[in-house]
Amino acid sequence: MKIIGVAACTVGIAHTYIAQEKLENAGKKAGHEISIETQGTIGTENELSAKQIQEADIVILAADVKVSGRDRFEGKRVIQVPTEVAVKSPNKLIKKVEEVMAQKQ
Amino acid sequence: MEITELLNDHTIKTNMDAKSKEEALNELATLLLDHEYITDIESFMKDIYAREEIGQTGIGNYIAIPHGKSNFVKEIGVAIGINKSEIPWESLDGNGVKVIILFAVGNDNEGAQNHLKLLSMFARKLGNDEVIEKLLLSEKTADVKEAFAN
Numbered sequence: 001m002k003i004i005g006v007a008a009c010t011v012g013i014a015h016t017y018i019a020q021e022k023l024e025n026a027g028k029k030a031g032h033e034i035s036i037e038t039q040g041t042i043g044t045e046n047e048l049s050a051k052q053i054q055e056a057d058i059v060i061l062a063a064d065v066k067v068s069g070r071d072r073f074e075g076k077r078v079i080q081v082p083t084e085v086a087v088k089s090p091n092k093l094i095k096k097v098e099e100v101m102a103q104k105q
Numbered sequence: 106m107e108i109t110e111l112l113n114d115h116t117i118k119t120n121m122d123a124k125s126k127e128e129a130l131n132e133l134a135t136l137l138l139d140h141e142y143i144t145d146i147e148s149f150m151k152d153i154y155a156r157e158e159i160g161q162t163g164i165g166n167y168i169a170i171p172h173g174k175s176n177f178v179k180e181i182g183v184a185i186g187i188n189k190s191e192i193p194w195e196s197l198d199g200n201g202v203k204v205i206i207l208f209a210v211g212n213d214n215e216g217a218q219n220h221l222k223l224l225s226m227f228a229r230k231l232g233n234d235e236v237i238e239k240l241l242l243s244e245k246t247a248d249v250k251e252a253f254a255n
Contacts, residue, residue, distance in 0.1 A: 010159055010160070011156060011172060011173060011174060011210075013172055013174075013208055013210050013221075013224060013225070013228065014162075014170045014172050014208060014228045014231075015164075015170075015228075016225075016228070017225045017226075017228035017229040017231075018164060018228055018229065018231050018232040019232070020229060020232065021229040021230070021231075021232025021233055022232040025232070040225060041174075041214065041221060042214075042218065042221040042222060042224075042225055045225065064160075084160065084161070084197055087165070087197060087232070088164075088165055088197040088198065
């Protein structure tokens with residue numbers, strides 16, 4: 001499936017990027033297409049394109065602060081967790097995402 | 106840009122022998138002070154501890170990433186300590202830590218986009234299990250740099 005998401009932690013210099021890396025690795029390992037945007041001290045990076053958002057099956061928000069541009073995901077299925085969940089158990093989180101999608105169908 | 110540009114041989118310490126979180130933070134902050142990344146150790150530590158209050162900086166796998174933004178940072182950088190033994194630390198997996206990576210970042214980062222970019226690339230590496238394994242096994246400064254090289 002196609003997963004997109006945003007990572008944004010309190011200070012915006014460490015957890016955001018660790019969460020991004022872990023989620024992308026876990027997603028790919030489970031055979032999904034995944035892209036995580038980061039909103040940190042440096043600003044927004046790996047910004048999700050309109051096409052990516054449109055095609056996505058589900059959105060993961062791994063955030064401890066307000067995600068900017070959240071309205072972009074209106075009408076999408078969204079899972080929101082604190083960044084530490086993505087850092088601590090990325091594989092479990094991807095499993096959860098798969099379960100949520102399975103329920104939908 | 107290479108992540109290794111961010112690393113400084115003088116702010117990497119292997120075989121560190123800290124017995125507590127406080128000792129480890131002090132030792133690493135002293136390296137940052139000596140090599141002119143920060144201007145005042147006490148004030149910098151206050152900002153680091155303020156971030157510690159918010160939540161765990163032990164990210165699991167014996168790694169801790171104490172950080173915070175501080176007005177007492179002159180240049181963005183990191184100090185890395187590979188400790189000989191596990192020390193108690195608040196962490197996501199309930200274990201202590203052996204690798205402590207202290208981030209120095211200022212509040213005003215104008216003109217520091219390159220360094221911030223490097224730092225984000227560096228942080229990303231810490232989400233990678235292979236990098237973590239190499240760090241935990243590092244005996245020399247060169248091993249630490251090697252862990253981040255690819």
